Amino acid sequence: MDIRAAFHGFPRFVSVGLLNTLIHWTTFFVLNTVMSFRQASSNFVGFCLAVSFSFYANARYTFKQKTSVSRYLLFVGFMGILSYGVGSVADQLLLPGWMTLVVFSGISLVCGFFYSKYFIFRGREQ
Numbered sequence: 151m152d153i154r155a156a157f158h159g160f161p162r163f164v165s166v167g168l169l170n171t172l173i174h175w176t177t178f179f180v181l182n183t184v185m186s187f188r189q190a191s192s193n194f195v196g197f198c199l200a201v202s203f204s205f206y207a208n209a210r211y212t213f214k215q216k217t218s219v220s221r222y223l224l225f226v227g228f229m230g231i232l233s234y235g236v237g238s239v240a241d242q243l244l245l246p247g248w249m250t251l252v253v254f255s256g257i258s259l260v261c262g263f264f265y266s267k268y269f270i271f272r273g274r275e276q
Contacts, residue, residue, distance in 0.1 A: 156267075162212040163263050166204050174200035175251050182247050189250050193237035194230060197254075201226055204262075213271040221270050229262055 177196035181187040187195075205225055209217045233254055240250040 159212045159267065160263060163208060163266070164259070166207045166212060167259055167262075169207070170200040170204035171255055173203060174255070178247065178251055188237070189240045189245075189247055190234050190237035192247070193240075193250055193254060194234045197230060197233035197258075198226065201229060208266060209271070213266065215271050225262075225266065225270050228265060229258060232257065232261065 174196040177199050178189075178192045181192035181195055182189060205222055206217055209215045209221075236254040236257065237250055239245075240247075240253075
């Protein structure tokens with residue numbers, strides 16, 4: 151497998167991801183620090199808001215595809231379980247919120263890109 155082909159579209163994915171991260175982190179900190187939600191819930195809600203933006207932006211600009219409800223639900227389902235799981239582990243280990251966000255953002259960047267490229271939008275790039 152050619153490594154350049156595997157990462158085709160990654161710079162655009164990262165650009166969308168920066169805005170996604172701003173939405174996610176802002177929501178997380180408001181819910182967790184201002185409203186005293188647990189990290190698992192804060193991470194999941196922040197993720198859900200951010201993923202809606204990034205799914206449509208990546209479909210259009212990174213993978214050049216039309217969106218569908220089924221693809222959206224597959225993406226949100228997989229990544230949502232991952233976000234809640236990272237938050238749950240952080241709650242159990244009593245980790246600070248910033249650590250939850252940094253860890254999940256790193257996992258989300260890599261897993262989200264390859265899950266999108268090879269499963270959600272596989273073979274559909276124009």
